[in-house]
Amino acid sequence: MKRRAQPWLGTLVEISIADAMADTALAAAFELAFQQLALVHRLMSFHAADSDLARINRAPVGSIVEIDPHTRTVLQAAMQVTAASAGLFDIRIASRLVDWDLLPPAGQQLPAYQPQQLSFSLTPEGKLQKLGADWLDLGGIAKGYAVDLAIQSLQQSGVQNACVNAGGDLRVIGDSASEIMLRDPASPASMAYKISLQNQALATSASYFSLQHTERGSHSALVNGQTGEAMLDAVSVSVSAAQCMLADALTKVVMASGNAKHACLAQFGAHALII
């Protein structure tokens, strides 16, 4: 097993390749896969002022914003999950995270968060039309998409057995099942569970690493889209699906609903586990 790790999308992304390959082919496969992660980071970072996401957030209401096809794919998937979950998952929550110091201030006045609104639409030409002032954050879905792109890139390089793990959101390909350990939400340095995974993605969400208690209250990076409130339960939600992007987004639906059999899961061919 050859492993490499680089910091992308605010976390450490690890790529493991189990195939026997010549050194140069292996180096090229790693390089191309990491380039895909870098691409998603560049397009969808909330922090980088020149990302598609930052341009969308700065754009005045009513304007049309040119976006990369990758950004469009992620926004489309986000809209689908938002619709299927009646707004439990919502990418318009950035102002909440900025308010709680979980995202950096963007130098503009914070838009108020109102549940169940539409803040953009996608035009037939693939552009974005801004309908509301809300700030978008793709932190709950872009990591999964980046994992999918990296896996695709590895496959194009001829890799057959591999894993891409973006800080806990991961996808495996190969002839045999991989063992994935799940952190214990009550004691995250310990492993509470093991899952066997083959040619599938698994994403986990929990509040234990982002939980903050301040004089202004307790917050986490996980927001219930229907209420705009932080999800603070000491549980961990894992979702398996064919695509990591969907698994990533659906963890928030299961976390917000507390329902490991939420109807939304079947619609996307996904399964959930709450511990």
Place this chain on the structure above:
Amino acid sequence: MKIAVTAPLLLVSLAGASSSAFATQYLTVEQAQKAIFPEATAFKPATLQVTLEQMRQMEKLAGLPARSAAWRTFTAFKDDKLLGYIVLDDVIGKFELISYAVGLLPDASVKQIEILTYRESHGFEIRNANWRQQFVGKTAAAGLSVGEGIANISGATLSCTHVTDGVRRIAALAQVALKK
């Protein structure tokens, strides 16, 4: 995967405190050199000593405390041509200890970041008895505690802010003390 004993002293001493830490070695320093500057023919090691004045400039550029006056670096050459630099560093997070290498071009821009080792600082425990049996017979030497036997961990996203801060500090170091 062989675990090379190249981890900095700090990591070794801290990790020694817990009986079994989860750790992964991604690259040795030599492998990282090749991954960052594959075309290089030579890497010249040096300890880069920065002055108090340079540390002040670094703090200004990075917006972070300069932290250290001595940095482990390599200068990469292809024959006589300068390709860039590699700076080694370690950071300690809430749960983890990370060694990493930053590759920089001669103009001090960051070319590539490679994680060398990752180690969880709180030890590593397997709780569920049902599947713990599967690991019976696997000793630490066989890989249970060093990442080879355990494929992957899924959990809440652990932010790597301290790595990105570290990279920012090294980019400032390069600007102040390495840039040609």
